[in-house]
Amino acid sequence: MNAIVPETFQELDPSPRLIMGPGPVDVYPRVLRAMSVPMLGQFDPEFTEYMNEIMALYRQVYQTQNQWTFLINGTARAGIEACLGSLVSCGDKVLVPRFGRFGYLLTEIAQRVGGDVVNLDAEWGTVFETDRICDAIRKERPRVVALVHGDTSTTMAQPLEGISAVCQEVDALLYVDTTATLCGMPIPVDDLQLDAVSTGLQKCMSGPPGTSPITINERAAAVINNRKHIEGGIRPDDYVAGNGPKIISNYLDLGMLMDYWSPKRLNHHTESTSMLYAARECARVILEEGLEAGFARHERASRALRSGLQAMGLELFGDQTNSMTNITGILIPKACGDGEGVRSQMLHDFSIEIGTSFGHLAGVIWRIGTMGYVCRKSNVLRCVNALDAVLRRHGFDAPANAGVDAVLDVYAGDSNG
Numbered sequence: 109m110n111a112i113v114p115e116t117f118q119e120l121d122p123s124p125r126l127i128m129g130p131g132p133v134d135v136y137p138r139v140l141r142a143m144s145v146p147m148l149g150q151f152d153p154e155f156t157e158y159m160n161e162i163m164a165l166y167r168q169v170y171q172t173q174n175q176w177t178f179l180i181n182g183t184a185r186a187g188i189e190a191c192l193g194s195l196v197s198c199g200d201k202v203l204v205p206r207f208g209r210f211g212y213l214l215t216e217i218a219q220r221v222g223g224d225v226v227n228l229d230a231e232w233g234t235v236f237e238t239d240r241i242c243d244a245i246r247k248e249r250p251r252v253v254a255l256v257h258g259d260t261s262t263t264m265a266q267p268l269e270g271i272s273a274v275c276q277e278v279d280a281l282l283y284v285d286t287t288a289t290l291c292g293m294p295i296p297v298d299d300l301q302l303d304a305v306s307t308g309l310q311k312c313m314s315g316p317p318g319t320s321p322i323t324i325n326e327r328a329a330a331v332i333n334n335r336k337h338i339e340g341g342i343r344p345d346d347y348v349a350g351n352g353p354k355i356i357s358n359y360l361d362l363g364m365l366m367d368y369w370s371p372k373r374l375n376h377h378t379e380s381t382s383m384l385y386a387a388r389e390c391a392r393v394i395l396e397e398g399l400e401a402g403f404a405r406h407e408r409a410s411r412a413l414r415s416g417l418q419a420m421g422l423e424l425f426g427d428q429t430n431s432m433t434n435i436t437g438i439l440i441p442k443a444c445g446d447g448e449g450v451r452s453q454m455l456h457d458f459s460i461e462i463g464t465s466f467g468h469l470a471g472v473i474w475r476i477g478t479m480g481y482v483c484r485k486s487n488v489l490r491c492v493n494a495l496d497a498v499l500r501r502h503g504f505d506a507p508a509n510a511g512v513d514a515v516l517d518v519y520a521g522d523s524n525g
């Protein structure tokens with residue numbers, strides 16, 4: 109038998125990167141500090157008060173009065189699975205309009221929880237006319253409509269106005285995945301009458317991936333409560349199970365999670381303490397800046413970046429009237445092949461990460477994120493400057509300084525860059 113040689117590896121010492129891909133992005137230093145404060149027991153009144161504060165903070169972030177606004181432990185897709193798994197029962201019809209990779213993810217998750225999924229497809233790089241979605245809702249009369257707001261894979265954002273009213277006409281619930289856009293673009297949950305919404309921390313909120321803030325309204329809560337099933341060993345004496353089918357996941361059962369996040373504090377998992385601290389600090393940073401100021405900062409950085417890229421002779425990808433204002437898609441110039449050489453040199457020589465995409469857009473577009481803590485004039489300038497130098501070495505000659513000049517022009521006179 110071979111002896112096991114002890115190996116402890118080096119102390120963690122990651123290179124200081126500027127992460128300008130489609131997420132995750134650099135984390136706010138305040139959030140990193142918050143993650144290193146001491147643990148508390150999950151029923152310590154100080155900790156349960158932090159849970160209440162999370163609910164209050166995320167109501168503001170989501171611009172909602174929804175009581176049920178809390179965290180799902182896991183990355184953004186855990187939030188999606190919690191929402192869809194708790195709202196969709198086996199055999200329920202689910203309409204999923206797809207305009208990128210993440211529409212496929214919603215489809216996959218809705219199918220796995222037993223949904224009978226009907227898709228509507230738009231070409232990647234475009235979004236749907238609202239009427240097309242509304243007509244499909246009236247025709248299909250689904251139980252749930254599941255929609256991505258900003259599809260990171262294509263950098264497009266689907267306008268959400270006018271969809272909930274039609275959902276209500278046919279008594280469908282509207283779920284929206286805002287992983288890539290919350291805090292980067294306006295998503296006023298109550299004004300838009302969205303029934304269930306989830307997100308992740310690692311994009312415009314500049315936190316680490318690992319917890320998913322969600323919000324659900326009373327319409328959605330009623331469906332979940334009708335499926336309420338409390339696990340054995342913790343059932344209160346007055347427990348009566350709901351009439352509807354049991355939610356298939358225990359970990360992502362929103363009914364039990366609502367009890368855990370309510371004053372009942374009925375035990376479920378052990379809340380991920382450091383991630384809760386992170387989520388709390390992310391929300392505090394964002395709300396201190398102000399949501400509107402944050403949206404404006406993201407819009408300005410994207411405009412500056414796009415202006416710089418176009419001045420360099422690069423072509424932007426997709427329908428620019430419906431592009432996300434926090435991630436920019438760029439067609440990879442022919443001279444640069446699949447673009448991997450450029451990405452690699454950006455990373456290794458300049459320590460700047462940019463992304464490519466998925467499916468038929470892999471090696472066809474680059475994606476540059478200007479999100480959260482990263483979304484600043486100095487970073488846009490650093491990125492455009494580095495790209496200018498790297499592109500030249502990969503056979504694409506941009507007019508000298510044109511990119512940086514164009515970025516500076518957009519920011520000219522703006523001290524808030």
Ligand SMILES: Cc1ncc(COP(=O)(O)O)c(C=O)c1O
Pocket residue numbers: 131183184185186210213256258259260261285286287288308317
């Ligand atoms: C729109 C969208 N939805 C869902 C996800 C999945 O997020 P996670 O990797 O945090 O599970 C992502 C990740 O990039 C995303 O961009």
